[in-house]
Amino acid sequence: MTETLRGLVAPNVDRGTTGPQRLGNRFKIGNESRGGSAERESPSSQRVTGDTNISFDEVYTHWSFDGEVEPLSDGNEIRAVTVSLIRMAEERATSDRLPVQNISSDTAGVSISLPEQKGVQVGRLEPAPGTLKISFEGVSTEDHRQVETRMKVSVDVAERRDE
Amino acid sequence: MATVNGEVEGAEPEKKEEGDVRTGSLVSQSLPHEYQKEALEFDVESFRIDGAPLGERGDLDEEDRFLSLVDGGNWETLELEGSVTIDQDTVEDVFPFNEWDETPGRIALVKENPLAMSRDRQILADSPLERGTHEFALSINRDDHRGRVKIKPFLTRTEEGGSSGSKHASKVGARVADGLSWIVRLDERDDGGSLLMPIIEDFSDYDRFPDESHIHYLSLEAPRNPQLYLNKEHPQIINVLNNTGATGGPPRLRDVLYDYVEHSVWTQLLMQTARDTSPDTGEPEYSWQEDVLNIFLDDLYPGLGDDEAKVQLAEDVRSHVDIPDLVQRIERAVHQQYNIPSDTTNLIEEAIQSGD
Numbered sequence: 001m002t003e004t005l006r007g008l009v010a011p012n013v014d015r016g017t018t019g020p021q022r023l024g025n026r027f028k029i030g031n032e033s034r035g036g037s038a039e040r041e042s043p044s045s046q047r048v049t050g051d052t053n054i055s056f057d058e059v060y061t062h063w064s065f066d067g068e069v070e071p072l073s074d075g076n077e078i079r080a081v082t083v084s085l086i087r088m089a090e091e092r093a094t095s096d097r098l099p100v101q102n103i104s105s106d107t108a109g110v111s112i113s114l115p116e117q118k119g120v121q122v123g124r125l126e127p128a129p130g131t132l133k134i135s136f137e138g139v140s141t142e143d144h145r146q147v148e149t150r151m152k153v154s155v156d157v158a159e160r161r162d163e
Numbered sequence: 164m165a166t167v168n169g170e171v172e173g174a175e176p177e178k179k180e181e182g183d184v185r186t187g188s189l190v191s192q193s194l195p196h197e198y199q200k201e202a203l204e205f206d207v208e209s210f211r212i213d214g215a216p217l218g219e220r221g222d223l224d225e226e227d228r229f230l231s232l233v234d235g236g237n238w239e240t241l242e243l244e245g246s247v248t249i250d251q252d253t254v255e256d257v258f259p260f261n262e263w264d265e266t267p268g269r270i271a272l273v274k275e276n277p278l279a280m281s282r283d284r285q286i287l288a289d290s291p292l293e294r295g296t297h298e299f300a301l302s303i304n305r306d307d308h309r310g311r312v313k314i315k316p317f318l319t320r321t322e323e324g325g326s327s328g329s330k331h332a333s334k335v336g337a338r339v340a341d342g343l344s345w346i347v348r349l350d351e352r353d354d355g356g357s358l359l360m361p362i363i364e365d366f367s368d369y370d371r372f373p374d375e376s377h378i379h380y381l382s383l384e385a386p387r388n389p390q391l392y393l394n395k396e397h398p399q400i401i402n403v404l405n406n407t408g409a410t411g412g413p414p415r416l417r418d419v420l421y422d423y424v425e426h427s428v429w430t431q432l433l434m435q436t437a438r439d440t441s442p443d444t445g446e447p448e449y450s451w452q453e454d455v456l457n458i459f460l461d462d463l464y465p466g467l468g469d470d471e472a473k474v475q476l477a478e479d480v481r482s483h484v485d486i487p488d489l490v491q492r493i494e495r496a497v498h499q500q501y502n503i504p505s506d507t508t509n510l511i512e513e514a515i516q517s518g519d
Contacts, residue, residue: 019360019361019362019363019391019393019401019404019405020361020404020405020407021360022407022421023361023391023404023421023424024359024360024361024391026421026425026500026501027359027391027425027428027429027432028454028458029359029432029451029454029455029458047185047186047187048187048188048189049189050189052189052190052191053191053193054191054192054193055193056193056194056195056196058195058196058329058330063193063195065191067189067191069189071187072187079184084443086441086443086444088192097443118442118443143195146195146196146334147195148192148193148194148195149192149193149195150190150191150192150444151190151191151192151193152188152189152190152443152444153188153189153190153191154186154187154188155186155187155188155189156184156185156186157184157185157186157187158183158184158185159183
């Protein structure tokens with residue numbers, strides 16, 4: 001009985017039509033305010049500056065990289081630098097990681113290691129107190145997949161310690 | 164020079180110093196082969212709207228290679244005509260010597276419109292690639308595009324390359340050169356351009372939809388393009404959801420139902436975004452997920468900067484140990500998006516007034 005009454009008073013709703021815009025507008029995603037730009041500068045990149053490069057060495061079929069980084073603020077020193085290599089998929093998506101085979105630095109007093117992050121070897125540099133700039137270079141393991149690859153250099157900075 | 168490699172055991176990292184350590188990052192990216200940026204000369208020689216010259220319509224900046232048709236009135240089709248030119252030097256840079264005569268290359272003009280989830284290409288020249296100028300005509304249908312449309316030429320390989328040890332690309336489809344893009348900006352839509360305009364469907368018509376006890380369903384089967392559906396099987400509820408009033412019982416009930424739908428949808432969007440965000444770089448996979456992160460990051464991880472928070476979110480969703488805490492964080496963050504006590508109180512007061 002109740003179902004019958006409901007059927008009689010129910011409004012006619014077309015299927016496949018667009019529903020309430022007011023509800024859709026509660027989800028402010030994919031809209032024009034974002035500007036569609038993929039090139040916004042990351043706030044964290046502003047803590048450090050420098051020059052980093054990566055290129056594929058077709059003779060040894062591995063990636064060679066180098067860089068020189070320093071804190072943006074004069075009051076900061078470098079506590080650690082981590083270099084990771086990431087293979088790229090389509091449309092900016094990241095795929096898997098590529099191990100760092102070796103890394104070196106000619107900056108005095110730098111401790112070097114190749115720890116694992118998420119199961120893949122990365123390059124890590126830990127400088128002596130008061131280090132304001134680190135340069136490094138290194139290579140990946142052999143890469144037979146040879147797709148676009150990204151090097152991420154993460155730099156831990158903190159206020160300079162009294163020596 | 165201090166050196167360490169994978170075959171030598173690395174020194175154990177020192178313990179982390181106390182203090183406010185912040186992390187910054189620099190990123191470099193490279194293709195594994197020779198690539199010539201902006202080497203293709205890409206010219207647009209004419210724009211026509213519905214068959215007529217552009218004239219005074221739109222805002223054309225040829226130097227910046229930009230055409231804005233925002234507030235450009237009603238139109239259906241924008242037609243572009245122009246050319247892409249490739250010279251011998253570019254071919255010699257990106258193909259090996261033995262391929263200079265019969266070059267296995269293809270020039271494609273790629274049109275991308277992320278907000279409309281649209282990407283297509285037009286092949287202007289195919290293998291064997293001829294140097295010189297290749298003309299094109301391209302149409303942009305207003306109804307199928309929105310926001311920023313990017314048009315850019317690429318040169319790609321069409322055949323597998325020779326032996327390894329070459330600096331040149333060898334894989335079929337590998338990009339080897341591009342040209343400067345043109346940007347066409349289209350007007351915003353009245354609906355604010357939200358990706359999630361709901362669609363009304365009969366849930367019982369589709370096996371993949373939930374059963375009739377649901378009033379809404381967020382489809383994430385195509386995560387690039389999530390879609391919100393409302394269940395036509397509950398016409399009275401749909402009627403309330405469609406109500407556009409400001410006061411009275413139905414609008415008050417509508418607001419409470421919106422809160423309910425919003426909570427469910429945001430929670431699912433956040434979980435999908437977390438899963439699609441790289442724990443290495445903090446970058447999400449799809450553009451709408453950037454917006455989700457911008458909306459919620461501060462509430463999810465109030466103590467972290469944006470980049471750290473993105474990485475943390477990506478790590479938490481992949482950690483069985485951290486999932487319960489993440490779900491609670493998401494619950495709290497999503498609650499900030501609406502005011503359920505206020506909306507429910509309004510509904511109760513409306514009900515009491517009606518009962519007097």
